[in-house]
Amino acid sequence: MKLIVMGSGTSHGIPVIGCDCPVCRSSDIRDKRTRAALYIQGDAGERVVIDTGPEFRLQALSAGITRLDAVLLTHAHADHIHGLDDIRALSWEHPIPVYANRATIAEMRERFAYIFKETQRGGGKPRIIPTEVTAPLTIGSLTFTPIPVKHGVLDILGWRIAENGAGEGANAHSKAAPSGNAKPETETRTAVYLTDTSLIPPSSLNLIRRAEVFIIGAIRDRPHETHFTFAQALATAIEVGARRVYLTHISHEHSHREIEAYCRGFLTDQELNGISVGPSWDGLELNLR
Numbered sequence: 342m343k344l345i346v347m348g349s350g351t352s353h354g355i356p357v358i359g360c361d362c363p364v365c366r367s368s369d370i371r372d373k374r375t376r377a378a379l380y381i382q383g384d385a386g387e388r389v390v391i392d393t394g395p396e397f398r399l400q401a402l403s404a405g406i407t408r409l410d411a412v413l414l415t416h417a418h419a420d421h422i423h424g425l426d427d428i429r430a431l432s433w434e435h436p437i438p439v440y441a442n443r444a445t446i447a448e449m450r451e452r453f454a455y456i457f458k459e460t461q462r463g464g465g466k467p468r469i470i471p472t473e474v475t476a477p478l479t480i481g482s483l484t485f486t487p488i489p490v491k492h493g494v495l496d497i498l499g500w501r502i503a504e505n506g507a508g509e510g511a512n513a514h515s516k517a518a519p520s521g522n523a524k525p526e527t528e529t530r531t532a533v534y535l536t537d538t539s540l541i542p543p544s545s546l547n548l549i550r551r552a553e554v555f556i557i558g559a560i561r562d563r564p565h566e567t568h569f570t571f572a573q574a575l576a577t578a579i580e581v582g583a584r585r586v587y588l589t590h591i592s593h594e595h596s597h598r599e600i601e602a603y604c605r606g607f608l609t610d611q612e613l614n615g616i617s618v619g620p621s622w623d624g625l626e627l628n629l630r
């Protein structure tokens with residue numbers, strides 16, 4: 342499967358309107374961060390996005406999305422869902438299921454009330470099927486497992502993504518690792534996407550273990566009430582045995598290069614080898630084979 346980090350920025354996007362800090366004025370393309378979102382394309386052509394923020398239309402155009410099987414939402418904050426209307430152009434042929442937890446579905450119905458009412462005259466509307474999710478769901482050969490986490494006081498979802506059904510539940514953990522150099526399938530085709538997280542309940546830890554790719558929200562170096570800092574995100578990723586770690590939902594307090602240096606320092610301080618850690622950027626494409 343292929344993953345594209347469509348947006349890697351925090352809620353206001355970078356550059357921030359009206360800000361003239363060095364990061365907002367940076368000419369490094371990786372310092373332009375639109376609102377956080379992920380695109381997943383399965384080997385059998387499945388196409389799914391996690392979150393539809395304000396730049397969804399532009400992100401979909403640059404990722405080359407021409408069809409969508411589902412939208413998965415982490416939560417209902419503006420930076421994650423207010424571009425939902427723009428799935429309209431992808432929903433003409435068939436309505437698109439939108440999966441989220443109960444609270445997010447309820448808020449989404451409120452924010453997008455016009456979609457579900459007959460009162461609107463003229464102007465198009467997306468065709469969506471709101472679907473509350475409490476268990477893993479399957480789309481073609483992809484399995485998406487909701488991961489309950491805390492975002493401040495909010496209960497939101499991260500997502501575990503596995504191809505060919507590998508890597509989920511007891512099945513994944515009861516399989517013995519093959520001998521020789523072959524990697525177990527559970528490690529080569531599983532990714533975890535966790536944004537806007539400030540706490541992972543112990544009951545969710547198993548769902549984030551042993552992913553080959555771990556994309557985790559890390560807003561900045563300074564503490565934040567509702568988001569992991571760089572250090573908290575990296576410590577979490579190391580704790581669960583991730584080997585390729587990408588930070589996302591990043592603020593304008595640090596440039597891409599500064600965060601790269603921070604991550605290198607973190608690995609050196611912790612004497613960690615064989616792990617790759619760094620900031621993601623808009624358009625970053627990851628192939629899991």
Ligand SMILES: [Zn+2]
Nearest residue numbers: 352418420537
């Ligand atoms: Zn957010």
Ligand SMILES: [Zn+2]
Nearest residue numbers: 360362365593
């Ligand atoms: Zn700035």
Ligand SMILES: [Zn+2]
Nearest residue numbers: 416418492537
């Ligand atoms: Zn949020």
